Amino acid sequence: MDVQIDITQNIKDQFDRYFNLTKTKTGFRPNPAIIDGEMEYVEFPGELEFYYFHQSQFRVPVNMKSVNPPDTNWFLIHINLSKVKQEKKVGDETIEFLRYSPIGILLYGPDLEIITPIPPNVDSELASIHFSDTFLKSYFEDWESIIDRDKSLVYEDLDPVLESKLSIALSAMNNKIKCHGLLLDFMQHFFDKLRSHQKGVNPGKLHPEDLRRIFQISTKLRNPTTPQIPTLTELANTANMGKSKFKASFKQVFGLPPIEYHNRVRMEYARIEIQNKGKSPTEVSYILGYSHPSNFTKAYKKYFGVLPSESN
Known part of the structure; x- marks a missing residue:
């Protein structure tokens, strides 16, 4: 099953088109013939969306392509929380993101096209944060010095502090106000980590x-x-x-x-x-x-x- 996610658009609406989401008391349940699991989703003011895909299994093989154009105003933070390796394809090449205590955070930026092959009957768990420059301008005056728009993909370690903050935010998704504050705390710490990234000669878009x-x-x-x-x-x-x-x-x-x-x-x-x-x-x-x-x-x-x- 081929799935294409446009990062400039609402992620939940796109998932609904592919996976036929059904509202539950705690979130959304996709078509069980495609995915055995549940998704929680919270949308906050200022163009900020928070997703948690509980431990689940795809029942069919899926190639999920994420696309972000060069002139985008949107970004996506992808965090694989499963204990297994995750593969991604860029062009025709396969990249393995190996879990090594702990897995890292991927920031999807402009001019990105990346494919994640998801095999059937393998445990999967992940969190995603979808946000625009409207959100960045509201909370981070120096965001343009933190996020380098010339980089389509940036990695940062999910250190124990970030892992703890994310876990607390995920546990509060049923309380929108509380969850908002906790997610902002996670984002603040994440951007503090990005501030430590050194600037330098940019070799251009990597092959x-x-x-x-x-x-x-x-x-x-x-x-x-x-x-x-x-x-x-x-x-x-x-x-x-x-x-x-x-x-x-x-x-x-x-x-x-x-x-x-x-x-x-x-x-x-x-x-x-x-x-x-x-x-x-x-x-x-x-x-x-x-x-x-x-x-x-x-x-x-x-x-x-x-x-x-x-x-x-």
């Missing part, structure tokens, strides 16, 4: 094969405790790119050059282990492979501006 390789290679950098990551030269060679192009292309999607991105993964992991899991800085330093705790302390302070013992 699907380049994008596929970048996402595959990113899995080598997203494990904070890996003893040794490949060098920039090795990563570029794996991607079949020159170092400059690979570094710029990776930065275009992930917001940081590859080695800096891996360092952020390590430092954020360290903060979580110290703050939430009660590990000592010394324990974390050895988990991360530092030869001496003092080296970890210096690296942590350089990154966060405070000592590990001062984290709260």
Whole structure:
């Protein structure tokens, strides 16, 4: 079954055309011959829509194409919450988004055409946030410095803070006022993360094969405790790119050059282990492979501006 979603239009109305939604007490139920599951949907003032697709299974194979024109005023945040890998097609190339504690957030921007093949009888769970520049202008005065319209696809980690905020917002979808505030809190934190994305030379619209390789290679950098990551030269060679192009292309999607991105993964992991899991800085330093705790302390302070013992 081929489904095409126009990101400039109301998503629920398009789903209704394809999946024949029926109103329930808590949301909407699609045609069970197509999808065994339920969808919740809340529309807020200012052109902001919030979707939650509960754990469900498609009964037929679906190719879902999402399209956003170059002159769009609309954006979509896509978050895969299932425990299985998710594939997407850009052009004729297939990209696997591998889950690695946790899965990330994809921001769909202008000039996008991306296909998600959904196999039948496989558990699926996701959340989506659909919003326009009307929403952005209402809440974020500097939104044009946060969202780069030259990028059709941007990745950001769904860190434990974002994951918690999203979970709380999803649990409040039956209370529109409360849910609105919680979703805005999630969006604020998400945009704060986007602010950390570095600007730089934009290599232009990425070829699907380049994008596929970048996402595959990113899995080598997203494990904070890996003893040794490949060098920039090795990563570029794996991607079949020159170092400059690979570094710029990776930065275009992930917001940081590859080695800096891996360092952020390590430092954020360290903060979580110290703050939430009660590990000592010394324990974390050895988990991360530092030869001496003092080296970890210096690296942590350089990154966060405070000592590990001062984290709260």
